[in-house]
Amino acid sequence: MAKEDKKPLHAGAVEIDEALKVYYPETDERVLKKLNVWQSLKFGLLMHWAPSSQWGIVESWSLCSEDEEWCKRNIEDYCEYKRLYENLITTFNPVEFNPEKWADAALAAGMKYFIFTTKHHDGFCMYDSNYTDYKITGERCPFRHNPNANITKALFDSFRHRNFMIGAYFSKPDWHSDYYWWRRFATPDRNVNYDIRKYPERWNKFVEFTHNQIMELMTDYGSIDILWLDGCWVRSYTEEELEAERKKANFNIYRIQNQDIKMPLLAKKAREKQPGLIIVDRAVPGPYQNYLTPENQIPENTLPYPWETCMPITPSWSYEPGLKYKSSREIIHLLIDIVSKGGNLLLNIAPTPEGDWEPEAYERLKDIGKWMKINGEAIYDSEPVFPYKQNQLSYTRNKSNFYAFYRIKEDENLLPKEINITIPEIKDEPVITVQGNDAILQCKRDGEKIIIIIPEELRKVKKDQYTFTMKIRT
Incomplete structure (x- = not known):
């Protein structure tokens, strides 16, 4: 995701007008049952967190050579910037990390489900993946010695213990992987930087790498309810769709091509491990977008399918010091507006590099919790x-x-x-x-x-x- 902006569509954000055009209803009864439960919960927590929080910048996007104001780099030399960015792993040591504290605060606020960025576009894994050393438990990361070093596992366990539905955010593009951004070539935009038709073996290795990492999450991290996939440009396209995408692209386009991640196979394997798994392949119309996710937007009326507005508590998805928080009143009114139209609110709170939330986040959740105790019956299962x-x-x-x-x-x-x-x-x-x-x-x-x-x-x-x-x- 990207920082809030006046433009309605960036970084895969779903425009309401686009979202209204098509929805593919799910047919698996186990998925439908879980989807019905999810729709009754109404209020969830999302967290974006990575070593880049040490710089107080938007996660991942400054690595991408798309000229946008919200992801400007403060170093002219791109290669040096990328080297320093990826070297943040060596100083990322969030010793204040306390998953129980966050889970208690979210529970008291009336939140009912939790989605965490296990890996964003920069490729840094907040879990113990066996397929990369660019991870929170990697040899270069000082936090690897902490008892809660596997941050994703610690969070999922804590929230699950409080009966939260659990969702794994996972970025399909990986800008650290040499199978996606091949070091042989420059990286002019968010897309894979080589011709897949010319180098199909390399792309197949990336598909295998992606499947392996997701299957780790589906296998070793307890019961997972939602697989929340970001990076909508990594998908299968027809030639007609490719041409349409090239015409409407709102970034400095280099190469939009058929980045087939083999979603049918991935979904099949994931649901074998996690029966009834809700899959949200964001902004990719098709059978693997079980609910839609208008980003920073609320429709004027109800939508005829499951949906969720995802929105940060500050103007940014990532931790940036000094940003203004939405007021408790504003958040509660947003929640009411969304729920009254049949949707869910997924509110993002970004942790600090030390491993805690800013005091304003706790204050907002406390206020919301007081309101929910009185008014929750008009929100949940409504x-x-x-x-x-x-x-x-x-x-x-x-x-x-x-x-x-x-x-x-x-x-x-x-x-x-x-x-x-x-x-x-x-x-x-x-x-x-x-x-x-x-x-x-x-x-x-x-x-x-x-x-x-x-x-x-x-x-x-x-x-x-x-x-x-x-x-x-x-």
């Missing part, structure tokens, strides 16, 4: 209900009740005397209570509109009151 969102109102429902969230603005000190909701499914006179104090609200009907009277004693907005949430029983 479904969207028309009209989904109206001005400051958002709606959800579960098997028993409807819910209306009145999203309180930051400068709003007094709730309105009346709140008008419109849920056509509600035909009878409803009983409306307030989440957090069970006050029964008076209401009256005006056609399909329900006019809810807010009593004076409830109108004053309390400190850190992010919503006025109403339970509607019919």
